[in-house]
Amino acid sequence: MKKLLIIISFLNISFLAFSQADPKSLTIQLDDSISMDFVKVDSLDIWIGKYEVTNQQYEKFMRYRDGSHIMGVDLGQPDQPAVFVSYCDAEGFMYWINSNADLPDGLTARLPSGPECEYLLSEYQDQKYPWGNTWPPTEGNYLDQSSFDALNWEWYIESYNDGFTVSAPVHSTLKNKMGIHGLMDNVREWTSEKSERDGWYYIRGASWRDSKPEFLETNYKVAGAKWGKDNHIGFRVVLAKTQD
Numbered sequence: 001m002k003k004l005l006i007i008i009s010f011l012n013i014s015f016l017a018f019s020q021a022d023p024k025s026l027t028i029q030l031d032d033s034i035s036m037d038f039v040k041v042d043s044l045d046i047w048i049g050k051y052e053v054t055n056q057q058y059e060k061f062m063r064y065r066d067g068s069h070i071m072g073v074d075l076g077q078p079d080q081p082a083v084f085v086s087y088c089d090a091e092g093f094m095y096w097i098n099s100n101a102d103l104p105d106g107l108t109a110r111l112p113s114g115p116e117c118e119y120l121l122s123e124y125q126d127q128k129y130p131w132g133n134t135w136p137p138t139e140g141n142y143l144d145q146s147s148f149d150a151l152n153w154e155w156y157i158e159s160y161n162d163g164f165t166v167s168a169p170v171h172s173t174l175k176n177k178m179g180i181h182g183l184m185d186n187v188r189e190w191t192s193e194k195s196e197r198d199g200w201y202y203i204r205g206a207s208w209r210d211s212k213p214e215f216l217e218t219n220y221k222v223a224g225a226k227w228g229k230d231n232h233i234g235f236r237v238v239l240a241k242t243q244d
């Protein structure tokens, strides 16, 4: 396989190696045209995916997946998040990156942990929802009027129109203070946090398919079976220092 390129950018200066001063952003080239962006989280000493993993990125690992449409609406555009991805599939993607990508020395790709998610959401600790305490939402991709118009499902958020019928391009999702997109909207995301139930793992955040207020609360999480997959569940990548 073609050797993968790493480009690290910091203050508009490019480095070709993992330098002594940690860069604040990092971009991995999966091939000549497909890259993946990360943001440094100093307090956790990790890099977190700036966006949910996209179809284009995921298809470097797994070309075939379940349906890419729902009721004629497209879920499979290159910049939409990868869905129909189980916990096991996400772990497989991490193995693929760790085996094939020329990562900076000492870094390993994995899913976010429970405590890491708690920290990433801590900026919302004094409020019920990502946008505040009021209802309906003021921003974010959820099951809105545009979804109802296209899908005609019974449940949707009345008096709210985000303009995205299903999943949105990952760069169009909610952005937090750290510059990380989509943690609280677009697709729910697998974590490595184990549930009390054997073989089940927690999933964080709300999605384009969610309309109930409790699902959009910042502290909401739900456990899913490791082989389970659906059209509103995806994931993102963390790069962390390799454990001995």
Ligand SMILES: [Ca+2]
Binding pocket: 141, 142, 143, 144, 146, 147, 162, 163, 164, 165, 166, 208
């Ligand atoms: Ca929507």
Ligand SMILES: [Ca+2]
Binding pocket: 052, 182, 183, 184, 185, 186, 187, 188, 189, 205, 206
């Ligand atoms: Ca998300």
